[in-house]
Amino acid sequence: MKILVTGGTGYIGSHTTLALLEAGFEVVVLDNLCNSSDAALHAVEAICGKSALMIHGDVCDRPLLDRIFQQHSIDAVLHFAGLKAVGESVRKPLEYYESNVCGSITLCQAMAAAGVFRLVFSSSATVYGAPEQMPIREDFPTGTPTNPYGQSKLIIENVLRDLCAAEPKWSIALLRYFNPIGAHASGHMGEDPSGIPNNLVPYISQVAVGSLHELSIFGDDYPTVDGTGVRDYIHVVDLADGHLKALQSISTRSGINVWNLGTGDGYSVLQVVRAFEQASGRSVPYRVMPRRSGDVAECWADSSKAQKELGWKATRSLQEMMTDTWRWQSNHPRGYQG
Ligand code: NAD
Numbered sequence: 001m002k003i004l005v006t007g008g009t010g011y012i013g014s015h016t017t018l019a020l021l022e023a024g025f026e027v028v029v030l031d032n033l034c035n036s037s038d039a040a041l042h043a044v045e046a047i048c049g050k051s052a053l054m055i056h057g058d059v060c061d062r063p064l065l066d067r068i069f070q071q072h073s074i075d076a077v078l079h080f081a082g083l084k085a086v087g088e089s090v091r092k093p094l095e096y097y098e099s100n101v102c103g104s105i106t107l108c109q110a111m112a113a114a115g116v117f118r119l120v121f122s123s124s125a126t127v128y129g130a131p132e133q134m135p136i137r138e139d140f141p142t143g144t145p146t147n148p149y150g151q152s153k154l155i156i157e158n159v160l161r162d163l164c165a166a167e168p169k170w171s172i173a174l175l176r177y178f179n180p181i182g183a184h185a186s187g188h189m190g191e192d193p194s195g196i197p198n199n200l201v202p203y204i205s206q207v208a209v210g211s212l213h214e215l216s217i218f219g220d221d222y223p224t225v226d227g228t229g230v231r232d233y234i235h236v237v238d239l240a241d242g243h244l245k246a247l248q249s250i251s252t253r254s255g256i257n258v259w260n261l262g263t264g265d266g267y268s269v270l271q272v273v274r275a276f277e278q279a280s281g282r283s284v285p286y287r288v289m290p291r292r293s294g295d296v297a298e299c300w301a302d303s304s305k306a307q308k309e310l311g312w313k314a315t316r317s318l319q320e321m322m323t324d325t326w327r328w329q330s331n332h333p334r335g336y337q338g
Pocket residue numbers: 006007008009010011012013030031032033034035036037057058059060079080081082083084099103122123124125177178179180
């Protein structure tokens with residue numbers, strides 16, 4: 001089977017490309033490299049001895065998409081391509097809606113024209129907003145995202161839902177990720193954020209390696225175990241496996257299916273800092289700052305639906321996530337550049 005992976009040189013897309021190649025799929029990657037480099041695909045090849053075909057281009061480029069579908073017999077699409085920085089989305093809403101929403105619509109139009117109706121979409125727990133109850137199940141109502149990035153995910157989910165309702169040939173998985181972290185166990189693939197990281201674990205690991213001075217902890221007055229925010233951190237390799245299971249599953253289903261991909265466990269910021277210090281043997285200096293606007297106190301998944309319907313369950317512990325992050329960060333202090 002041949003799979004088109006949009007955003008396949010990015011953090012989650014590259015780990016999933018590796019998992020696909022290891023499982024015997026052929027992979028065509030489409031990426032405009034706006035937040036990644038093709039070095040990730042060189043690492044994939046070095047690890048598994050197989051390579052994906054890389055096409056440098058934009059998911060909004062309909063003629064290019066048409067050419068890809070004409071030249072390759074694509075069976076299904078994993079759609080990771082998009083912009084993901086919450087703060088930047090507030091400053092540049094049009095870029096976010098264009099890349100995320102228009103890109104997804106253009107992709108679906110090209111797929112339909114080519115007779116390809118299987119799609120796995122990267123959604124996010126952000127679509128739930130701030131539920132009153134934990135853990136979060138897929139049947140919880142979606143909330144009102146507080147930023148254009150979150151809005152774009154919810155809009156795309158709704159577009160895909162309407163598409164499935166209108167045309168029964170479609171089979172679409174909406175995968176709502178919780179907090180992906182970690183790196184491949186080889187230490188040669190991982191997260192390589194450009195500029196100063198927005199997310200907790202990349203920030204901590206850059207403090208530990210000496211690239212950043214100290215961590216700011218955004219609030220210690222939440223109603224949580226120690227006052228800091230609680231999240232469901234999931235190892236990126238477990239997440240990649242979830243995509244293979246979803247791909248398998250939508251081949252035998254039709255319509256829209258939603259699955260949470262999380263571990264079902266929540267950890268606080270301070271618990272993550274401690275776990276990282278233990279894994280790395282380095283201390284992570286921090287300072288408590290005011291809460292970050294838009295953050296919820298806690299967020300973790302009920303992932304039993306994925307377990308029951310996909311036969312998928314995250315298996316890697318927080319300690320493993322920290323050890324793998326540190327192996328990648330210490331081997332490659334400047335990410336894929338060194
Ligand atoms: P990433 O930025 O590492 O990967 C996204 C890739 O898409 C990058 O390689 C980028 O160059 C490419 N891209 C962006 N816009 C494009 C366009 N218009 N055309 C072609 N390529 C384009 O991000 P990631 O962490 O791997 O996230 C992958 C997907 O998962 C994204 O859709 C993101 O919104 C979603 N997601 C991520 C998280 C997270 O915390 N990392 C959580 C929930 C959902």
